Amino acid sequence: MAATLHDVARLAGVSIKTVSNVINDYPHIRPTTKERVEAAIAELGYTPNLTARSLRSGRTGSIALAVPDLALAYFAELAASVIAAAEASGLVVTIEQTGSGGRQRELDLLTSPRRKMSDGLIFSPLEMSQDDVAHLNVDYPLVLLGERIFEGPTDHLTMRNVEAARAATEYLIDSGRSRIAIVGAHEGELIGSAALRLQGYREALEARGIPFDGRLIGPSIEWHRANGARSMREIIERGAEFDAVFALNDTLAFGAMRALQEAGLRVPDDVAVMGFDDIDEAQYSIPSLTTVDPGRAWIARTAVATVIERIEGLDAPPRLLLADFDIVQRESAPAVAR
Incomplete structure (x- = not known):
């Protein structure tokens, strides 16, 4: 049978209240008493009744x-x-x-x-x-x-979505890119991650005097690899020229890079790719993904x-x-x- 509070108190030679005070880390306990109680707990393998404790404290932990x-x-x-x-x-x-x-x-x-x-x-x-x-x-x-x-x-x-997306777009512009496609936009969205990141992208273009081109916007409601690849293929099929891609999350970016490679476009030589989220996999993709740590x-x-x-x-x-x-x-x- 499982050890009880009474068993611990009996073995340690103290009261049940003293055992409870040790378990709940009550500060005013003599070190020797605390050591005896902890030794008894270890010897008996006693586990506190968390349900009872929660009822007393009103918290679940x-x-x-x-x-x-x-x-x-x-x-x-x-x-x-x-x-x-x-x-x-x-x-x-x-x-x-x-x-x-x-x-x-x-x-x-x-x-x-x-x-x-x-x-x-x-x-x-x-x-x-x-x-x-x-x-x-x-x-x-x-x-x-x-x-x-x-x-x-x-x-x-x-997150600072607008500021981060603007900084990501400016980074691509500063690296010499001027035709920057977007993967992962949500058509008609006014609030949410996609809308805010698209806003940051547009602010960066405007600040640098680069005209916005709707042909470079690839919508995707869900942000999985398959959606990133599909959205990227649609942009490629439109025939619009681009030299960079800003994917609105890293997973979309992985799908987009796959579609670019299928089309014979080299990353980053022909097309630079920027992600968003800095998930762990971004370090290990080939090529490794430049991204926003939000x-x-x-x-x-x-x-x-x-x-x-x-x-x-x-x-x-x-x-x-x-x-x-x-x-x-x-x-x-x-x-x-x-």
Whole structure:
């Protein structure tokens, strides 16, 4: 049978309350007493009853993370970083995918009874919009990620999408490229990652006096490799001349590079390629991918720290926290034109 609190107290020769104080790291315990209790715990293999502890404290010791799709490398790597940050603070993470459930799936997630199984939620919606801001008025700690809703009632962490996309486009222009195609645009989108990154691209062109050419814009609703390849092939088939590609995420960039190679175009000699996200695979593609690091690691650490602050009772107005970004130069887009 599993050892109990009583068994530990009996073996250590102390009261049950003393054992509880040691387990909960109560500061005012004599070192010799603490050593005896810890030795008894180790000898008996005692495991605290976390359920009972949660009932007493009103906390579960876990937080939830909801992302659109773990098949997308960005969200998989974000989840890994959130888990690492939470574990460093003694918390576990439960993960949910909103997947293809659309807006209603995201709304249902906010009110699901499962929310009572965690102390707070880090939430990255993909289908909700500014019209849904009222749904963020929930009775638990909530940290919002992404670019779908702004000026809501919760803490919000997001990337500098416009500035980062402008910097990426300017990098390509400074390297000698002037006909820059876009892969991954969302037609008609006014808010969201694609719209904001396209805005940054257009601002860079305008600032450098380069006319915008709609023939260089390749739409793609989903941001997977196959979509990047398909979008790139469509641009090539239009016959518009281009000497660089800005893919709106790294996965699209990998697909685009495949399509370029199939068409006999060399990367970066004929066409430079820029991605966005700096996922791990970007270091190992051939050629390795020049890309934007949008601050994913910072976002994960700060999201966990922010939700913990709210769990612990921080009473302050909602905050908008913006991640810094960097251009990571690799082989697909050297800084100097070849």
